Structure formats: structure tokens, C-alpha cells
Amino acid sequence: MTGVVVIGAGQAGASLVAKLRSEGYDGPITLIGEEPVPPYQRPPLSKKYLLGDMALERLYLRPESYYAEAGIDLRLNARVTAIDRAAQEVVIGTERLGYAHLVLATGSRPRHLPAAIGGELGGVHVVRTLADVDAMAPGFVPGARVLIVGGGYIGLEAAAVAASRGMQVVLVEMAPRILQRVAAKETSDYFRALHGRHGVDIREGVGLERLLGDGQVNGARLTDGTEVAVDMVIVGVGIVPDTALAEAAGLAIDNGIAVDAQGRTSDPTIWAVGDCASFPHGEGRLRLESVPNAIDMADCVAGNILGAAVAYVPKPWFWSDQYDVKLQIAGLSTGYDRIVTRDGAASVSFWYFRGDQLLAVDAMNDPRAYMVGKRLIDAGKTADPAVVADAAADLKVLLG
Known part of the structure; x- marks a missing residue:
């Protein structure tokens, strides 16, 4: 062979x-x-x-x-x-x-909604492939009503695009807060407030009971008993x-x-x-x-x-763009026990620690915090929480 x-x-x-x-x-x-x-x-x-x-x-x-x-x-x-x-x-x-x-x-x-609750109705979309996005694009018009199911990064990014287009956006998240599986409460609070300023109606602790419509979706019944009228649905419940x-x-x-x-x-x-x-x-x-x-x-x-015989060592980093905010994430936050906040005039970052060890950084419009945090994590080093929390301190001293 x-x-x-x-x-x-x-x-x-x-x-x-x-x-x-x-x-x-x-x-x-x-x-x-x-x-x-x-x-x-x-x-x-x-x-x-x-x-x-x-x-x-x-x-x-x-x-x-x-x-x-x-x-x-x-x-x-x-x-x-x-x-x-x-x-x-x-x-x-x-x-x-x-x-x-x-x-x-x-x-x-992507996970799809079951057909039994309306997952196969027209106007119900997932976001994964070029064909998926081409199928939903005609519905992205000002004034259209969109329900987004899922408050992870996929759902929040879809909400930001829809709201920026002038659509009426309702987002439901079954967990007690958005981003609960992947981020600290502080990051959830930041993005909840950001979307609120752009008119997105975020409903936490509320799931989807079923979608309504005959062939084409036109509404949704939520687990709190309320119903919302919709023109399209975007499903972002994980992959x-x-x-x-x-x-x-x-x-x-x-x-x-x-x-x-x-x-x-x-x-x-x-x-x-x-x-x-x-x-x-x-x-x-x-x-x-x-x-x-x-x-x-x-x-x-x-x-x-080709014969290198090298072990793969991940250096995890991620990003998400929502409105005029660029979120950059370095590291993996699993197992953190405290958050240290660095709050600047136009930026904020949340630093995840387990004991004295730095695990991860969520940086919103703060590329320097992201860069310093990533270098420290990649090198297996930690950060002085007092320097992190002092917005006037130069983070580069942490690299010394």
C-alpha cells in the first residue's frame, strides 16, 4: 500500500x-x-x-x-x-x-432538535456548514423575529449577528446562565449585559418545549409556559x-x-x-x-x-467575536476555584486560578492580557493576582 x-x-x-x-x-x-x-x-x-x-x-x-x-x-x-x-x-x-x-x-x-418537537419544520436551522448558512441567509432581514436555542458561544454569536441586522432576537438557555458549561459567572454576566444593550431578550433557566407551525415554524412554546412568535429558529445546543x-x-x-x-x-x-x-x-x-x-x-x-514520533501537546486558545467585542480565551478553566478581575477603561479580563496556579484567561478587548496570560500558561507559569487586579500595573512584569 x-x-x-x-x-x-x-x-x-x-x-x-x-x-x-x-x-x-x-x-x-x-x-x-x-x-x-x-x-x-x-x-x-x-x-x-x-x-x-x-x-x-x-x-x-x-x-x-x-x-x-x-x-x-x-x-x-x-x-x-x-x-x-x-x-x-x-x-x-x-x-x-x-x-x-x-x-x-x-x-x-451539530445537535438537532427532535422531529417530535418541531425540529424538522421549515425555518429551523443549525450553524455548521456553508449550506447551513446559505439556507438561513434570506431570513436575516430587519424586523424578522428569530428564536435562538442555546446560550453557548454559537448561540451568542448568532444573536449578535441577528441583532446587528436589526432582527428581533429571543435567546433561551435551559441552564441557569448563559455560557455556564464553558465560562465563569463573571464572563456570563459580561455577555448578558452586552447583549442586553443591543436589545437581545435573553431568558435563562428556560428551555424549549416545542416549536409551532404547519410545515413552516411560526412560534415556540417555552418550558415556562410562554409562547413567542417567530419567523425562524437557530439551534445552537452543541456539537x-x-x-x-x-x-x-x-x-x-x-x-x-x-x-x-x-x-x-x-x-x-x-x-x-x-x-x-x-x-x-x-x-x-x-x-x-x-x-x-x-x-x-x-x-x-x-x-x-513522516516519522517524527512527537507527542501532541495542546496549547488551547479560542476566540469569539460579538458586536464590537473580541473575546480571546487562553488555557482551560476546568477546576478553577477563584477568579481575579482586571478591569480597564474599555476592556476587562477574568483570570482563572486553582490555588496559586493560573489556568486560563478570558480577555474582552484586552489583547495584552490575552497575550501575557497565554505565554504564562504555555510556559507552565502562574501570575501574581495582585498585579493582575491592578489595572495600572504593566502586565509584562509577569513575564519577567
Whole structure:
């Protein structure tokens, strides 16, 4: 067998094939994607692209011509239906394609509302692919009424775009507060106030009982007994790793496709990268859903396919754009026991500590706090809470 086959033409898959070529791999490479367009950026989809501020071609990670020029066989509109591990082949329709190395970059898929509560009515959307955003774009008109289900970052970003377009926005979050799963109360409070200033009606501790309408959604009944009239619904209730192919092939699954420190699955000829993969971290396993993780892990696994034998060490960072606020997050806040707030004139940052150890930073319009916090976390160092809390102090002293 020769060649590398990559299933999944998202950020991770596209990064991996480009890295293989740039590192001198000259064997056959096949990149297989289910969508009809070349690999593209997802973050601008629901913001600049949806608002018409970014053309389709600018979404592409690389010009479509790159793949042919680099000798990469890019298969679009193609779906792998099975992996034959014994033969080291993947099945695409009636074709069987052999591999020396197979990389699963299948990403994640959004959770949908059940059909029993109206999830299949017209006008109900999720935000994941280009087709998803193209389908909802005609409804983004001033005055239209939109219900957003879910108060995580996906839901809040959708709310910001809708409110900026002049739509009437109601957002429901079943948990006691927005961002409860991923951020401290302080960050939740900040974004609740921000959206309130832009007219978004956020209802916490309230879930969706069912959607109303005959064929097309026109309303929603909430768990507190109230009903709201709607023209469209955006569902942002999380994503799940796409492990179907891996499961069917008998690979180990543990909160995603389980890989070792170098990115190998339970089959030594198969690797996994990005949203779909969980890797060893501390005493357990970790799966990260982010663009930086997709790129960094893909680069590491590409090197390991070429024999580098390097363990993947994540350096988690994330971002979210809402209105004129850029949130930048460094680190992982799991297990924090206190928050130190740094409040500037036009910026604020929340620093997560466990005991004396700095775990993470949420920085709103505060790139310096983000940069210093990220460097400290990446180096395994901590920060003096007194310096953090003093808005007049120069954070760079923490790096000394």
C-alpha cells in the first residue's frame, strides 16, 4: 500500500495535507470531502459571510488550484461509506481506495432538535456548514423575529449577528446562565449585559418545549409556559464528534475517536485529528473543538506520519467575536476555584486560578492580557493576582 488518504476536508484535513507536502512528502495524497466546495474557514461563516461582508472565495483556506498544483487529489461531493481495515481500503461508492496511512478528520456535527418537537419544520436551522448558512441567509432581514436555542458561544454569536441586522432576537438557555458549561459567572454576566444593550431578550433557566407551525415554524412554546412568535429558529445546543465511520470500523471510541499521544488510533495505520479526536491529557483524555487545535494537531500528526514520533501537546486558545467585542480565551478553566478581575477603561479580563496556579484567561478587548496570560500558561507559569487586579500595573512584569 502507498499513499495517505484523509477523510474530511475541513480545517484539520486541509492543514494536514498541506503540511505533508511542505515537509517534503512526495507520495500520493487524497483528500475526501462531502461538501461540493474546497476546504474553507468556518468562523467567518456565521458572521462576515452571512452579513455579505465576505465573498465565498475569500472563505477558502487555499485557492482551489492549490490542490492540483500540489499533487493532492481533492475529491469533493464524495462520501466514504466504509473503512476496510484488513485490506487497508476505504469505500467511496463503488470505488475502493487503498492507503498506507488513513487520517480521520471527520470533525463534528451539530445537535438537532427532535422531529417530535418541531425540529424538522421549515425555518429551523443549525450553524455548521456553508449550506447551513446559505439556507438561513434570506431570513436575516430587519424586523424578522428569530428564536435562538442555546446560550453557548454559537448561540451568542448568532444573536449578535441577528441583532446587528436589526432582527428581533429571543435567546433561551435551559441552564441557569448563559455560557455556564464553558465560562465563569463573571464572563456570563459580561455577555448578558452586552447583549442586553443591543436589545437581545435573553431568558435563562428556560428551555424549549416545542416549536409551532404547519410545515413552516411560526412560534415556540417555552418550558415556562410562554409562547413567542417567530419567523425562524437557530439551534445552537452543541456539537458531537463525528465518529460513525470509526465506530463501524471497530476503532476505540472515548469522547471521540481515541488516539494515543502521537495521534494514532487503535489501528496503527489510522490516525485522527481535530474535533473528532480525543487524546491523552493529564490523568484523562481531552477533546478540543477549535480551529487552533485542528491546525496544531494536524501539523503534529503530519510530522508523525513522516516519522517524527512527537507527542501532541495542546496549547488551547479560542476566540469569539460579538458586536464590537473580541473575546480571546487562553488555557482551560476546568477546576478553577477563584477568579481575579482586571478591569480597564474599555476592556476587562477574568483570570482563572486553582490555588496559586493560573489556568486560563478570558480577555474582552484586552489583547495584552490575552497575550501575557497565554505565554504564562504555555510556559507552565502562574501570575501574581495582585498585579493582575491592578489595572495600572504593566502586565509584562509577569513575564519577567
